[in-house]
Amino acid sequence: MIDCSAIIVAAGSSRRAGFDKLMALLDGTCVLRRSLEVFLECPLIREVVLVCPEDRFVRVMEGERPGVPVRRVDGGRERCFSVLAGLSALQGESPLVAIHDGARPLLRQEHLMNCIEAASVHGAAASAHPVVDTLKRADDAHFSQAEFIDREHLWAMETPQVFDVALIREAYRHVLETGDLVTDEVSALEHMGRATFLVQNPWPNPKITLPGDLAMATALRAMI
Template sequence: MPKSTAILLAGGSGNRMQGQVEDKVLAALGSRAVIAHSVQAFADSKQIAALVLVCRDEEQQSAIRSAIESLVNLPETTFALGGAERQDSVWAGLKAAPSDTEIALIHDCARPCVTPEAIRESIAKVVEFGAACLARPVSDTIKSADSYDGAYLPTTVDRSKLWAMETPQSFRFEMIRSAYETVISTGQRITDDLSAIEDIDQPVAFVSNGQPNPKLTTPDDLPYLEYLLAKRS
């Protein structure tokens, strides 16, 4: 089995939480902090050799240590301090990964509903294709819209080709490390990890998630996430 490292991003600003929680990945969700659900899912997959938790600062790092100390069967765990932009934090995580890492799974800890099954399937798809992403096909009708005199001129977009990206996004380690080295050296700003490899014609397996995997963005998301986790239990 290839050595897989999970890079968990925890340092987002959480501006859209409207100040109702001090740190969204440390907010209470059931009996655990938000971040603890993701950490335990990766541990429970039993295919992760190492975890790298990328934090905003040393104060958050200390709080996260406390939030996960009671979790069981954790793999080797290290911490890294992120940067001002998402790509800086991913790069810090990649540099902190063990040198013998073969597969990197990059996950946003604001998605606490990730499952061990999805993690295992992601690793299997990377072995087969080189890259994989948890994703869901878009089911809504989507329009592109040009402004027109206070209204819009809409055009229907073919949704059969549209997928909403989730995390983890997973890659052969040397490929994603090289891609991020280019991103950092050229000063690019990217919002997800697949963007780093779009120029190299790398096929990506989309892993259609069997369970909802929404992102914690606003305070109203917390009851829904708690419902999903309770239902699964």
């Protein structure tokens, strides 16, 4: 069986949401707990590192001692530094690590396992979906520009993103050396010329960012 560690990034301030989106209730359970449970219930996951403040960790765990070891580590001022902290906190010997945004609570276990299995083959795999909307570029005043953007090969990135542990650590060493900040791990690999296999997600997996996203996630959860 494939062994995989997990890092769940939940250190953000929720500034754009205007409330603590990770602790907001989604059908009676907080967003971060719903994200965590998918990993705790996955038979391929051997350990979980939650990158979050201590008070958030205490509230999410509620004194529970799950069968999968769960540890906490403080995050950094940018997402990439939070992921680095999570990588440093790994204690197991799993060859793979799945990195997930805690604000994506609709991840399905079947898709998590698909991403892990793809990473075991390719060394790097990430959840994503093809872009279906018409895309426009706007100027600073928000007026559309006369430009055709071909969406045929465009994908919207999601998490989890799963990697060979040694590979993602090498990628982040390269990021630190160049001083370039990245917004996800696929971008970190691209900085050193390595591509990631994209695993199409057939189910909605939105990130809770704005106030309306929580209501949308609640509706989607009821549908799927």
